[in-house]
Amino acid sequence: MYCIETKNLSHSFSPNATVLNNINLKVPHGSLYGFLGPNGAGKTTTLRLLLGLLKKQQGEIFITGKNLQQNRIKILKEVGSMIESPSLYGHLTANENLRLLQKIYGCPQSRINEVLTITGILNTGQKKVNQFSLGMKQRLAIAVALLNNPSLLILDEPTNGLDPYGILEIRALLKKLNEEHAVTIVVSSHLLTEIEKLVTHVGIINKGAMLFQDTLKALTEMQLTSAKTNLKCNAPEKALEIIQLFNHSSTVLNDRIILPALSPLSIAQLNKHLVQQNIEVYEISTLENDLETIFMELINKN
Template sequence: MNETAVTIRGLTKAFGGREVIRNCSMTVEKGSIYGFMGKNGAGKTTVFKILLGLLQPTAGAATVLGMDSVKQNLDILKRTGSLIETPIFYEHLSATENLQIHLDYMGITNSDIIGTLEMVGLPKVGAQPVSTFSLGMRQRLAIARALIHKPELLILDEPVNGLDPVGIREMRELLCNLVKEREITILLSSHILSEIEQTANRIGVIVNGTVVQEVIPQEIRKRYAGGLEEYFMTITKGGNENE
């Protein structure tokens, strides 16, 4: 039996008495890419924030790398890298300085900042102020920040947002290589279904705050002639667009 990086059981989260996550369960195996799919407002970002300890569940439990998301959230943050919603940087500082601040915060020294920037497609811009960066460059820098402290798990919310087709392909190749070469586990969401289809080893679909199915891409291709798009539309049909 494969080891798990993330386990969620019976997770519920309510805001002001309204449940946005309802009895949600999911399992992410170590060394895999898990594609997390759902309509806008289905609850993907809320689940990610609970896993990182940024939100506390109303009920149920989430375990990340063997650690409780509520009781050990600081340890989880040290061993994970994340990109949640719009990344925020110190605009007047350079890319290198922003990454160094992150490393200082994490208490890590001797990390390869220049090499990490090159890895995400930002060579020779380390001294450039982030205020001059395009949306795609900011997204690449956010991935660099998620990677710089050598995490065991990446949690990425729409990681290819703002990237052009070449950048999307480069990011896809990077994520796949991270799993193969560093044995990193990746949990990612994306509205670009083809990216999920080409990268994920396992796919989870969340509808109205509940993961309704977890399936491997090969099974989807067997059952749906239209591939992941047909599968997604079928599973989420009638789902609520509101969070």
């Protein structure tokens, strides 16, 4: 059973503009799930559907095994969320913002100071939220999301507006919540580099379609298989014959021979044979695609 599971979730804002097309999201319990995609890919629409902010048109949504439509209130008791920009009452203080939500969640009043401490904004006193910097607002919005001690956190670009130190702090906080308190976390972002150090699972969406969904490890393995070794020499055709003796598949591109990524030992052996056959080797190098390139390739293929 997944913590979040959608079945053929589709949505359109007008008859000719499908925003989501058969999305089958599978977020395992206890995972830290990075939901990635460029701007306008359908991330926020998916998250808004998961929270019941948009009326579901097609498909099914299950959260902790329960159907969202039939168990909305029961599910929301266990969910903390932050969608797009922070939702805070500017004319009230941080404490008042949390107090009005604490009344509804029915959690102890001491929880207010706990979440303010966790997010590092305990000492804002009587300062109104209108006077907060964007970073402080973002922290308070995360404090709001944590107030009810949720077992599932849904955060849409939570590090927007934070300084580098703030980003590191929030990352560490999310990791801690996930590892020590077994909170399942879904974090959306349009930058893989921003969350690759954080997440255990990745879902990549573009133009309303799910392009990839698996563990981060699986994405990293994809990265390794997509790495290439480049060879430049004075006689590419002769070199190709030798390479075939080693059972390596290869292609020639702009006077360079492109091979699957070779180990250092294989590179040394190949180089030795080429030199023995009087081929002048100018360069052998291995190019590893970073995760961002894989992400971009997946998106561009779509």
